Amino acid sequence: MVTVVDVRAVQRRTIRVLIGAQMVFAVVMAMASPVAALLAQQITGSAGLAGLAQVATVAGGMLASVPLAEFTARRGRRLGVAAGYLVGAVGAAAVVLGGVVASYPLLFAGALLTGTAVAAGLQARFAATDLVEPERRGRAIGTVVWASTIGGVVGPSLAGPSDSASALLGLPQFTGPFLVIGAGLVLTAAATFVWLRPDPLLLARSLRGETHDPRGQGVMRTARALAGNPAARRSLVAIAVVHAVMVSVMNMASLHLHHGGSTLRVVGFAISVHLAGMFLLAPVFGWLSDRIGGRRVLALGLLLLLASAAVLQSTSGHDTGLVMGGLLLLGLGWSAGFVAGSSLLTASVDEELRPRAQGFSDLLMQAAAAAGGLLAGSVVEFWGYPWLARISAVPVALVAIWYLLAARRGTARA
Structure with missing residues (x-):
């Protein structure tokens, strides 16, 4: 008996599941890096070790990227994610546990994981792209x-309410948010x-007549x-540059505003404006990628990043409005470049190599x-x-x- 699969229905279900999971993931992970730094400083009294703990989650994501992609290629998106x-x-x-026993090595290893x-x-x-039509990938x-x-x-x-919960449970300060994260x-x-x-990657393979991972040699x-x-090389570099520039310029913006005398509330609002630029219009940039081509939307993203650099390079920390405007452009540039670059990368490689790529x-x-974040601090x-804004434009x-x-x-290749 042959089972007929409604691919569009499966794709709609896949998108719904991914949206729900991504919302929960984004909410809890927003606390990870800053709270890890606070907990590390409480245990060690060292600002340097606290800084290492803060970047541990980023380092862990970087180290896990290729092994997780390899696992996904072999076992599917469902098990991989x-x-x-x-x-x-x-x-x-x-x-x-590291907070309970006051062990920095355990805390750091946990943050990496x-x-x-x-x-x-x-x-x-x-x-989200495994089953979608190419014209709807963006x-x-x-x-x-x-x-x-x-x-x-x-x-x-x-973070605050979560930390209050840890006190009720008799746990050390700053461990509560990681209970919520877990x-x-x-x-x-x-x-x-x-x-x-059904698993979107495995279903896509079965529809192509493949029953297993066809490229078993993996990483090499x-x-x-x-x-x-x-085309893949250009996409890889474009995504990396767009992301590195955004992270470097955004991370130092709070310091720039603080040196100019801005309050923590103002700094927080500026970062919120930047985050709105990053995420709110992502579906629009995806739609544009499908309508006018990923390369054009990537070009738009690069132009927005250059415009952001032009604005920010002329500011002092006192120019709160201009800094916020520059950060909004920075977020929009990242959004356009990240979405378009991801779409271009997916289109540039064969289906069987996509998870690993x-x-x-x-x-x-x-x-x-x-690397950009480390250099940004020195600049x-x-x-x-x-x-920093001028150099980021290069x-x-x-x-x-x-x-x-x-x-x-x-x-x-478009």
């Missing part, structure tokens, strides 16, 4: 990215495992394939952001925030020139 969330929940429990959930959250956007990615909006709004405000990640893992059926085969694919992209993107310390302009030259040669 759910496993990433579940490992993250184990990490959150380890952080709580919690970062696995970051890798799963990033790869969730690609799960919208699918943009919709899942948009679901993270609530995390930027609600997530940080949960519970939220268990919930997202369970929802993904139970409801992401993927690396060689990406190295020999000009997407994992490589997340690895490169997070590594670039980490601001020695030359000031306006110079890689953006180089990517734009690269795409322009490729388009003129007629080798770029």
